[in-house]
Structure formats: structure tokens, C-alpha cells
Amino acid sequence: MSAPTTTTRLSAHTTLRLGGPATRLVTASDADAVVAAVGAADAAGEPVLVLGGGSNLVVADAGFDGTAVLLASRGVRTEPRPDGSVLVTVEAGEDWDAVVASTVERGLGGLECLSGIPGRTGATPVQNVGAYGVEIADLLVDVDLYDRRSGEVREHVPAAELGLGYRTSVLKGRAAAIVLRVRFALGADGLSAPIRYGELARTLDVAAGERVDPARARAAVLGLRRGKGMVLDPADHDTWSAGSFFTNPILPVADAPQVEG
Numbered sequence: 556m557s558a559p560t561t562t563t564r565l566s567a568h569t570t571l572r573l574g575g576p577a578t579r580l581v582t583a584s585d586a587d588a589v590v591a592a593v594g595a596a597d598a599a600g601e602p603v604l605v606l607g608g609g610s611n612l613v614v615a616d617a618g619f620d621g622t623a624v625l626l627a628s629r630g631v632r633t634e635p636r637p638d639g640s641v642l643v644t645v646e647a648g649e650d651w652d653a654v655v656a657s658t659v660e661r662g663l664g665g666l667e668c669l670s671g672i673p674g675r676t677g678a679t680p681v682q683n684v685g686a687y688g689v690e691i692a693d694l695l696v697d698v699d700l701y702d703r704r705s706g707e708v709r710e711h712v713p714a715a716e717l718g719l720g721y722r723t724s725v726l727k728g729r730a731a732a733i734v735l736r737v738r739f740a741l742g743a744d745g746l747s748a749p750i751r752y753g754e755l756a757r758t759l760d761v762a763a764g765e766r767v768d769p770a771r772a773r774a775a776v777l778g779l780r781r782g783k784g785m786v787l788d789p790a791d792h793d794t795w796s797a798g799s800f801f802t803n804p805i806l807p808v809a810d811a812p813q814v815e816g
Contacts, residue, residue: 565614568606568625570673570787571797574614577604577623585628586646586735590701590708593733596622597703605733607675608650610787610798611682626675628735631657640740642696647677647734651684659769664742665694667772668755671780673787673798677734681726683719687776688751692719696738704731711738722802747772754779 565574578601583589589605596603602621606612628648636642641663645654651674655666668689669679678684679691680698695714702709709732718725726732742748746766750756756763758775780786788794 565606565609565619565623568623569609569612569614569797571609571613571795573616574612575616575618577619577621579622580625581622582625582627583648586699586701586708589624589626589628589647589733589735592622592624593701593703594706596624597706603730607648607678608673610673610796611678613797626677630736633661633663635743636740639743641743643739643741644736645676645739646736647675649676651676651679655773658741659773662743662745662769664744664747664766664769665689665739666741667747667769668750668752668776670773670776671786676737680714680717680719680734680737681724682722683724685722687755687779689748690719693748694739694741695719696740698737699735700732701735702732708735721805745769 563580564576565580566572568574581592583592593603593605602619604619604621604623606623606625626648628646630644630646631649631654632644634642643658643663651672652670654676655670658666666689668687669684669691672684672686680695683691685691692714695717697711697713698717700709700712726734745768747769749764749766750759750761750772751763753763755772755775756765758779759767759771761767777786784794786794
């Protein structure tokens, strides 16, 4: 294997600000570029590191001896659905919180409780991202994937085929497929998803299950997250992290402690 040759350190692309250079760094500006870059590296037998927002990533100072592909695909499209909801199609390289903010600004409900989570949109189905009583599985319609084994793009893979569970999916911990874009079904009635999380309900002063203005819910979630140092701030080193690295234990209902977490 060759020594890293790029001058850009991967620390510029991780939330911990750690990581030396890659042998090759490719910025993929659209889905076709992602497929081309990963396909070329696979054909050459080179290791591949797909980079999104870098919030679940620690890179050694020695760097990465292979091709790093930076997801920079952009694009958010909306279209009405027959049931009155709105289909939102998002390219994998879109900043996740910016997507949430844009849907809230349009009065679309569903994603507001997932505000302030770092990373790119393509990563959200991989671990079934969730917070404050909402998870991606509640809203995901389907995804487009690049299958590295066959070299083909699989379009509209239903959410039901992704094995979405508590912070997991069939995509997690595997490098066989790369998410190129995702599609969500969001409410168009100007209300949030039902407020299920006790701490958030108390902050909003509403009953559990009540729905509110999505902008109000987003502001409350961001406030709670900032109070816990969980909203990235370039000027505040205390917020620089690799994201949540724990999951809540799954216990039988009879054995579960009556606390929130």
C-alpha cells in the first residue's frame, strides 16, 4: 500500500477534528460521482472510506491508506402524495439539520424532533437515527442504494426491506451498499409529529401525544440539546464529539426502570 499523498487532512471532515490525509480524496458532487468514485476504487482493489458529516468517525493521525469519497451531493425535492402528505426526496450529501430546518420552514411536520443531529442525510437510515420520541423508521418511504457487490444502483428500496430497528438496520456495520438518496413522507397540515418524549412535552407544556407548530418543537429540541452540549458549535470545543456512542438497554417491560433516558 502507498503512503497518503493528499494534502487535505481528513480532520477537516470529522467532528472530532482528528485524522491525517488519505491516499486519495474525491469529492462526489452527485450520486453518479459517488458511484464512479467508489466503483473505480473497488475495481482497483483499493480500500474505500465514505465520508459524510464525520460525526461517527475517528481517523488516525497516520491518515487513510485508500480512497476517501466525500459525499457532497445536494438537492431536496418535494411533491404531494395522494393521501395528503408530502414526499420529500433528499440527496445523501445534504446536511441533515439543514434538511430538517427547511422542512420546518415549509410547515411540514415529522422531522422536527430530529433537529440538531450532526451528519449527512444518507447516514440517517443506516442506524435508524432517532431522538425525542421520533426515529427515521417513522417517516422513511424508501432509499436509492449503490450495491457494491453487483455494481448496480437499486432505486426505491422500501424502508420495510432495510431491517430498521432501534438504532440499527441491515446497512449498519456493512460496506456492501451506499445510500445515494432518501425519501420521507411528511405531514402537510402544519403540525408536528405527536410529542411523545416526556422531557420535550414538559418543555413545551403540552400533554403527551399532542401536536404543535413544527417550528416550536424544533426550537425546544435545539434548546434541550444545547443544554446538554449536543449541538455542534465550531467555536465551542466542548461540543466537538463523535456523536452518541451508546444505546439504551432493551429490557422486558416488567423489569424496565420507570425513568426517562
